[in-house]
Amino acid sequence: MAETLISSGNRYESLPERYKRPLAERPNLSQVIKEEIPLIDLGCSDRREMVRSIGEACRSYGFFQVINHGISRAMMEEIMGTAREFFHQPMEEKMKLYSDDPAKKTRLSTSFNVKKETVHNWRDYLRLHCYPLQDFVHDWPPSPPAFKEVVSRYCTQVRQVGFNLLEYISESLGLETNYMETVLGEQGQHMAMNFYPPCPEPDLTYGLPGHTDPNTLTLLLQDPQVAGLQVYRAGNWIAVDPHPDAIVINVGDQIQAISNGRYKSVWHRAVVNSDKERVSVASFLCPGSGAIIGPAKQLQGKDSPPIYTDFTYDQYYKKFWSRNLDDEHCLELFKIR
Ligand SMILES: O=C(O)CCC(=O)C(=O)O
Numbered sequence: 001m002a003e004t005l006i007s008s009g010n011r012y013e014s015l016p017e018r019y020k021r022p023l024a025e026r027p028n029l030s031q032v033i034k035e036e037i038p039l040i041d042l043g044c045s046d047r048r049e050m051v052r053s054i055g056e057a058c059r060s061y062g063f064f065q066v067i068n069h070g071i072s073r074a075m076m077e078e079i080m081g082t083a084r085e086f087f088h089q090p091m092e093e094k095m096k097l098y099s100d101d102p103a104k105k106t107r108l109s110t111s112f113n114v115k116k117e118t119v120h121n122w123r124d125y126l127r128l129h130c131y132p133l134q135d136f137v138h139d140w141p142p143s144p145p146a147f148k149e150v151v152s153r154y155c156t157q158v159r160q161v162g163f164n165l166l167e168y169i170s171e172s173l174g175l176e177t178n179y180m181e182t183v184l185g186e187q188g189q190h191m192a193m194n195f196y197p198p199c200p201e202p203d204l205t206y207g208l209p210g211h212t213d214p215n216t217l218t219l220l221l222q223d224p225q226v227a228g229l230q231v232y233r234a235g236n237w238i239a240v241d242p243h244p245d246a247i248v249i250n251v252g253d254q255i256q257a258i259s260n261g262r263y264k265s266v267w268h269r270a271v272v273n274s275d276k277e278r279v280s281v282a283s284f285l286c287p288g289s290g291a292i293i294g295p296a297k298q299l300q301g302k303d304s305p306p307i308y309t310d311f312t313y314d315q316y317y318k319k320f321w322s323r324n325l326d327d328e329h330c331l332e333l334f335k336i337r
């Protein structure tokens with residue numbers, strides 16, 4: 001039973017033991033503070049100012065939200081609705097896609113890495129590889145019927161938003177506009193549709209415990225009705241209130257490495273609540289398999305020697321999945337000592 005979906009539609013009366021965190025690891029929800037993370041208007045006509053504010057956000061928060069990003073409200077509602085519909089299907093339908101093998105390219109799973117972890121997380125998730133679309137779409141869920149079409153359309157659009165952001169981020173570091181795009185090679189794209197059912201004891205567990213994202217850049221759609229994302233900053237967890245038009249952006253470990261630590265891939269987590277289900281859709285850009293990642297030469301100097309070794313994303317990703325999600329920052333393992 002331990003390794004199966006929790007999105008059964010049944011309400012749990014109490015939290016099963018295998019989801020309970022020891023006292024020292026609980027979310028301490030009463031201590032969470034409310035603070036806005038930077039909101040950036042990508043429709044801004046002053047590119048220099050926009051690039052400056054993106055750089056500032058990457059340096060001091062590692063997170064920001066963007067509006068006027070080019071994806072319509074209707075598209076955002078469609079993809080969120082499709083994710084919700086997917087998880088509301090009968091268990092028999094969903095279990096056809098179940099797998100706990102992280103190497104599998106299309107799979108429905110639960111928690112994070114059920115085979116390895118000792119305490120589970122109150123989350124089910126559908127993980128998809130999304131680029132190039134034609135290599136993966138045939139493997140995606142056959143239902144709901146509009147799934148493949150809606151998700152394909154969203155993936156194409158969100159990829160473009162991601163590439164625009166990589167240009168701004170490159171410029172904000174003083175690198176050539178296409179620096180990231182060139183270094184990162186033919187980037188892959190993954191998606192996680194996350195589903196967090198109502199949880200009987202949200203104080204004792206997580207949807208996702210504190211973690212950093214191993215990839216380049218993450219573009220997240222939050223449930224517009226239900227908050228749950230929290231970001232760590234200066235000793236506090238900050239609740240990120242959903243903004244109906246915004247995409248939440250966070251710097252992944254790879255940008256932290258390329259920026260030689262100037263930009264932070266920060267800890268974030270998803271908490272759950274007792275009365276509402278919550279959905280989120282995360283899109284991850286990931287370096288191409290041949291790409292060599294490491295601190296940009298232009299960002300190294302006498303006063304700023306490289307802090308990370310060069311590595312390939314394959315090496316990094318294997319390391320990431322061999323750990324627990326909330327272990328030390330995976331990039332620590334690639335530090336020059
Ligand atoms: O559900 C959320 O708000 C966070 C999801 C997340 O951090 C992830 O999928 O990596």
Ligand SMILES: [Fe+2]
Nearest residue numbers: 211212213268
């Ligand atoms: Fe994440």
